Amino acid sequence: xxxxxxxxxxxxxxxxxxxxxxxxxxxxxxxxxxxxxxxxxxxxxxxxxxxxxxxxxxxxxxxxxxxxxxxxxxxxxxxxxxxxxxxxxxxxxxxxxxxxxxxxxxxxxxxxxxxxxxxxxxxxxxxxxxxxxxxxxxxxxxxxxxx
Numbered sequence: 001x002x003x004x005x006x007x008x009x010x011x012x013x014x015x016x017x018x019x020x021x022x023x024x025x026x027x028x029x030x031x032x033x034x035x036x037x038x039x040x041x042x043x044x045x046x047x048x049x050x051x052x053x054x055x056x057x058x059x060x061x062x063x064x065x066x067x068x069x070x071x072x073x074x075x076x077x078x079x080x081x082x083x084x085x086x087x088x089x090x091x092x093x094x095x096x097x098x099x100x101x102x103x104x105x106x107x108x109x110x111x112x113x114x115x116x117x118x119x120x121x122x123x124x125x126x127x128x129x130x131x132x133x134x135x136x137x138x139x140x141x142x143x144x145x146x147x
Contacts, residue, residue, distance in 0.1 A: 001027075001031070001081050001085065001086065002027040002030060002031060002079070003023050003024070003027050004089075005078065006023070006071070006074055009074065009075065009076065010074060025045065025049060025064075025067070026067050026068060026071035027071070029042070029045050029064070030068065030071065030072065030079065042064045042065055042068065043061045045064050046059050046061045046064045049064075
């Protein structure tokens, strides 16, 4: 949604092989921060970049910070997405997957495996996802001596 919005605000911009991954990183990072109550930090995205794209040069956290500032500025900090627009975009993505599943039969299976992996017990394998805080043991109530 944010990349589409960015392109509508700046029609002179083009998505190229050189900028598409960074645009995706920025849009996912901003969306995750808006959506989650406990968002990941920019350093987490810098680490994730190296894990997701091991052949790419590492992106230092300072660069991630700068990309986020430029991305937000280019959007004019317009981050609200109405529910109907969100649902229309999700529906369109489902259509794209269905359309390409005929020519790429592995695509739906890969998406299912990815979703199961990210929500299952393997989630703990990602070092940039903070583990839940340890639970404090409940204190036992002390009985008052009978007098």
